[in-house]
Amino acid sequence: MLYREAGQFKTSYSADQAMLTITLDRWFVFGLTAFAIIGVPLLASEYIIGSILVPVLILSIAALGLNILTGYCGQLSLGTGAFMAAGAYLAYKIATNITWMPIWLVIPLAGLCAAAIGIAFGLPSLRIKGFYLAVATLAAQFFLLWLFVKVPWFVNNSISGVPPAPPRSIFGIQVTGAAAGNEAKYLFVLAFVIVLAWIARNMARSRIGRSWMAIRDMDIAAELVGIRPLPTKLSAFAISSFYCGVAGALWALCYINSVEPTAFDINRSFQVLFMIIVGGLGSVLGSFLGAAFIFLLPIVLNSAPGWFGYSIASDTITHIEFMLFGVLIIFFLIVEPHGLARLWQIAKEKLRLWPFPY
Amino acid sequence: MTRPGNILLGVKDISLRFGGVRALTDVSFDIHEGEIFAIIGPNGAGKSSMLNCINGFYHPQEGTITFRGQQRRRMRPYEAAAQGISRTFQNIALFRGMTTLENVMTGRMLKMQASFVEQALYLGRGKREEVAHREKVEEVIDFLEIQSIRKTPVGRLPYGLQKRVELARALAAEPELLLLDEPMAGMNVEEKEDMCRFVLSTNHELGTTIALIEHDMGVVMDLSDRVVVLDYGKKLAEGTPDEIRGNQEVIDAYLGVSHD
Numbered sequence: 001m002l003y004r005e006a007g008q009f010k011t012s013y014s015a016d017q018a019m020l021t022i023t024l025d026r027w028f029v030f031g032l033t034a035f036a037i038i039g040v041p042l043l044a045s046e047y048i049i050g051s052i053l054v055p056v057l058i059l060s061i062a063a064l065g066l067n068i069l070t071g072y073c074g075q076l077s078l079g080t081g082a083f084m085a086a087g088a089y090l091a092y093k094i095a096t097n098i099t100w101m102p103i104w105l106v107i108p109l110a111g112l113c114a115a116a117i118g119i120a121f122g123l124p125s126l127r128i129k130g131f132y133l134a135v136a137t138l139a140a141q142f143f144l145l146w147l148f149v150k151v152p153w154f155v156n157n158s159i160s161g162v163p164p165a166p167p168r169s170i171f172g173i174q175v176t177g178a179a180a181g182n183e184a185k186y187l188f189v190l191a192f193v194i195v196l197a198w199i200a201r202n203m204a205r206s207r208i209g210r211s212w213m214a215i216r217d218m219d220i221a222a223e224l225v226g227i228r229p230l231p232t233k234l235s236a237f238a239i240s241s242f243y244c245g246v247a248g249a250l251w252a253l254c255y256i257n258s259v260e261p262t263a264f265d266i267n268r269s270f271q272v273l274f275m276i277i278v279g280g281l282g283s284v285l286g287s288f289l290g291a292a293f294i295f296l297l298p299i300v301l302n303s304a305p306g307w308f309g310y311s312i313a314s315d316t317i318t319h320i321e322f323m324l325f326g327v328l329i330i331f332f333l334i335v336e337p338h339g340l341a342r343l344w345q346i347a348k349e350k351l352r353l354w355p356f357p358y
Numbered sequence: 359m360t361r362p363g364n365i366l367l368g369v370k371d372i373s374l375r376f377g378g379v380r381a382l383t384d385v386s387f388d389i390h391e392g393e394i395f396a397i398i399g400p401n402g403a404g405k406s407s408m409l410n411c412i413n414g415f416y417h418p419q420e421g422t423i424t425f426r427g428q429q430r431r432r433m434r435p436y437e438a439a440a441q442g443i444s445r446t447f448q449n450i451a452l453f454r455g456m457t458t459l460e461n462v463m464t465g466r467m468l469k470m471q472a473s474f475v476e477q478a479l480y481l482g483r484g485k486r487e488e489v490a491h492r493e494k495v496e497e498v499i500d501f502l503e504i505q506s507i508r509k510t511p512v513g514r515l516p517y518g519l520q521k522r523v524e525l526a527r528a529l530a531a532e533p534e535l536l537l538l539d540e541p542m543a544g545m546n547v548e549e550k551e552d553m554c555r556f557v558l559s560t561n562h563e564l565g566t567t568i569a570l571i572e573h574d575m576g577v578v579m580d581l582s583d584r585v586v587v588l589d590y591g592k593k594l595a596e597g598t599p600d601e602i603r604g605n606q607e608v609i610d611a612y613l614g615v616s617h618d
Contacts, residue, residue: 210463211464211467213453221451224413226467
């Protein structure tokens, strides 16, 4: 067997605390990243890049964001769509009003605005928990979306209310708006994904990640070791909203090419929540697996009958899709609350002993 | 074998009420530096309430608590932690989703100073600190002999080991005063002996002052330098284990008095 954990001795704590402790894992992740940067734009078709990889990557960022809040810090949120909308609208506003600002700066800045909004809506979390907090974040969802639709200032008084994404370039290559090439958009989004995923892993293994998990697991004991509940929860809200804001900005500017409220409604919030439930709460890998799974499932279901030579009416497929979706969510909640990421881990543990039972 | 030291924590005339229920009434005692101090009493005597007052979960209506000679204002538990008071719980309060190592690392929370950016990028102080505190945590792990379960999620550990991990988390903070709420509850003899050994070596080798609540009288009498007895929220007696053992009131409180 090529892949093995045995015999990889660590002689320092920093080696033991590295992000990927197994040599082959490290090579695999480096290889995958290199392939995503170089191989995919060369090999994959326009359709796969533009209609599958770009949205999956953007939703992965949103799932990472929600996972920080819900998976790591244990604060249930249904306001993901609203925080994404905040990122999208403010990115549009900043990009069109401060035209000299490079687009790679506009998007994090929009994320910071979303973070500020997230902090405001996270304030009730000190007093309320669980389902009640979810309802409070639901208020954010409806209020913010209403605000963006009703106040024409956010869209520069555009008459349609759905302005097209402003075209912006990096190194002379257009990366946002309808006219931009899919490869350029993909690489632009990928850059954000790589940086944000790396930061998420770093936070998870540092003091801040442990304080989130401590609040999630046992808030009384967390206070006892010196964790202050409010700043810790608010930091999770801020960082989560930052991720969601960046995802929303990218979604509007690089995927749907316009800033529209319907892209960020309550369904989006639920979609991202399903992603982290199916993918795995409190896992960076799970955010990616969940995003890919939830986004690809309808596409696979749509085209699967065609592969076997059947033709099923498209509305029948939609119904089947809904049913399968419901079944899968319930399946995951019952069988493996920690999602795909945990299944992957269990598979690895089993393989470690294979072919012996223990 | 009372070792006279300075008063570390002084409790004076503490009264705590929940509505009409008087949990504690005018309780006073001192905990000296370097001693093992036991709080005993029948169920519902107010022992856990006393610990909760000391580390800031409850705020007594009357009375004062002085720590290291300074009278304390009303404070939250994380402020008590910052002053050097650690604690374990009667019902294990570990972070179940985390490994032993991560649990013990949270104990050092207050000693870490890396900024958010340094942590997010895992550079500079962010990384140095993780490694430096890992070394300290490993010392605690060695001390309590839990090396083999370092990377195990604590939810999977047996009860006795979970108690030990909780002690490790409290010790990782290098507390001046360690509060143990029934550290031996629900343990078999072997586990109890181990735990006693750890409590004693914490006291002797690390010099930590310990206040513990325990129901196992054998353990209390063997371990502690001084004992205070509570009953119905009032202080019944205070003294060395021998004095307590001979105190008629204490015997009555535990065994009940016949009223005929």
